Amino acid sequence: MDQSPQVQTYSRETLLSLNDGTHHHFLPKEVFHTLCALDISRVKPTRRGKKGGLKHRQKLTRSTVYKANATNDLSLFSLNCQSVKSKATRGIITDLLVEYDIDIFALTETWLAGNESDDFILSSLTPPGYEIYNIPRGGGDPHGGIAILFKQGITVVSKSCDQNHQYTNFEFCDVVFTCGSKCFTLVTVYRPYPSAKNQFTAGKFFEEFSQFLQDYAISQGELVLVVDLNLHLDIEDDYNTQKFADLMDSLSLTQFVVGPTHRCGHTLDVVISRESDNLVKNTCVLDLISDHALIACTLQIAKPKIPMKTITSRKYRSIDPAVLKEDIVSSVLTSSPATNVNDAVNQYNDILSNLLDLHAPARTKSVVPRIQQPWFSDSLHQLKRERRKAERKWISSRLTVDLEIFKALRNKYNVALYHAKCTFFNNKILECGNNYKTMFSIIGEVLHNKKTTKLPDHDCSSDLADQFANYFMSKIETVRSNMQSNVTGVSSSQHNCNLSFSNFDTVSVADVSEIITKSPCPSSLLDPLPSWLVRCSAACNYLHC
Structure with a gap:
């Protein structure tokens, strides 16, 4: 009789379903030690973490919770997005801008090549109220590219980049901003990870980067640098970490990011400023959007004043056509109409304008233009909460299964956000019917076609x-x-010509009224009453005959 033990197999979906986030399953001690011995409950090795080893990896924590609009200080965010294309078209970047009310957003590894195909991506990346400064990837690096998103209330004094490829081991762009009475320089740097193809080394990088920092350290005005170093700064006894720290001390610069910024537990992204500037505060590490986390900080500069938009509206639907008809009949338009054409036109405009102000007075209000996401629903909000809950659990446990659950929920939320956006615009197009003008207007909104008026x-x-x-x-x-x-x-x-028109039929009031009723009703801002309102009221017999 065969006494070999039977092997029970489980699918990946079955294992993931056991960890639904609502119950904690505790394993017996001997079973847990057996899983550890079989390398099942350990973190998978990574190529970036081999040098530091597992013992050098930090536990990914969130020491500070960033709260949008908590203060009136300028907010600065940075992210290594690892291709901005999908994150822009799917609305992920816009979702971050709305959620955190970001004033300046520095993006690295955009993977944009600078050709015509990038126009749609850049339009999707730039919601109303924002502007963008894009630096396409240069040289032969397929993973470069930098973009700076900023609010329209922030003024750009100057901007530059390394167009002549003076530095070969990294790419950068610097933008001088003015916000209110404050002027500061934002420098965004991206260093590609060394490989056999690019033949980059840490020694060459520090040789160029030290000269680069010296030029900015002695420059005028306040300074802040957002740098994707691709160095493991969390390993304190590493030679490159010590060299970076010595470079900061020699130039009186301060690095503000504390804790890991990569999913493997290493600190790769930093925020740097002068010690004397006292500019950067409240630096924290937020969500894992890609393999890198979202970095947030505030600058001790007042937020830009939000430009207000003035809107004038009337409640046309509240007008009672029957009451409007009585007022028109009792007016001088019917009792003593003008005999001269010009006088009749002026009388028509004056009387109807006064009646419109009486029935639907104009109301003027000032509103703040904000990014609109009409497709964002309660279900999406719930998915976002589940994603963050799974992320916090993985950060706490560092188990591979929790990481897989977090990835699955993150992808589920991103796909749901994209489908909600597609469904919203699809329904709007279907509602247009045969109204092609509205349909093309919606299509232009989807394609981000901006209306430009070309004048001499x-x-x-x-x-x-x-x-x-x-x-x-x-x-x-x-x-x-x-x-x-x-x-x-x-x-x-x-x-x-031998033909002539000699006989004419008399046109009755009913004939003119029928023609007006069946004709299209386009309106102009110069009309005293909208055409559709004239038609829906029975007063057209008195106005046009």
Whole structure:
């Protein structure tokens, strides 16, 4: 009889379903030690962590919780996004901008090449109220590229990048911002990870980076650097870590990020500023958006004043057509109408404008323009909560199974966010029906087509008006001269016509009313009453006959 033990197998889905986040399953001590001996409950090795070893890895923690709008200080965020394409089109970057009310967002590893195919991505990346400064990846590095997103209330004084490839081991861009009365320089640096292909070394990097920092350390104005070093700064006894610390001390610079910024437990991303500037505070590590975490800090600079938008509206739907008809009938439009055409037009406009102000007075209010996400629902909010709960559990346990659960929930939320956005615009297009004007307007919104008005060069509005007047006057003169030249030499006998119109039928009020009712009703801002309101009220008999 076969006494060999039977092996019970479980699928990945079955194992993941056991850890639903609501119950804690405790294993017997001997079973747990057996799993550890079989390397089942340990963290998978990583190529970036081999040098430091497992004993040097830090436990990923969140020492500070960032709260949007907690203070009036300027917020600065950074992220190694590892291809911004999917995160822009799926709305992930916009979701972060809305959630944390980010003022300046530095992105590295955008993987944008700088060609025409990037236009749609950049438009998706830049929501209303924001501007972008994009530096495509340079050289032969397929994983570079830097982009800076900032609010429109922040003014750019100057911007530059390494167009001449003066530094070969890293890429950078610097932007001088002015916010209120404060002026500061933001420098974003990305260092590619050394490989056999690029032949980058830490020695060459420090040789270039030290000279780079010296130039900025003695520059005028306040300074902040956001750097993706790809160095394991968490290993204190590492030679590169000590060399970096010595470089900071020699230039009186301070590095503010504490704790790991990569999913493998290493500190790769830093925020640097001068010790004397006293500019950076409240630095913290937030969500894992890619393999890198989102870095947040605040600058002791007041937030830009949000430009207010003035909106004027009327409650047209609250107008009672029957009451409006009575007011029109009792007005001078019917009792003593003007006999002159010009006087009749003026009377029509004045009376209807006054009646409109009486029934639906104009209301003016100032609103703050904000990023709109009408597709964000309660279900998406719940998925985001589950994702963060799974992330906190993985950060606490560091178990591989918890990491897989967090990844699954993160991907589930990103896919749900993308599908909600697609469904929203798909339903809007279906609701258009045969209204192609509205349909193309929605399609333009999806494709982020920005309306640009191209006008001739002009010094002032009166100069522009004169240019338009001269253009149309010359055009009319050209048409007249061409008509006269064509008529010359043509005998009048060729234009004789024996047909004539002699009998005309009298048009009744009902005929005119029927024509008005069946005709389209486009409206203009110059109309005293909207056309649809004139039609829906029964007063058109008195207004047009």
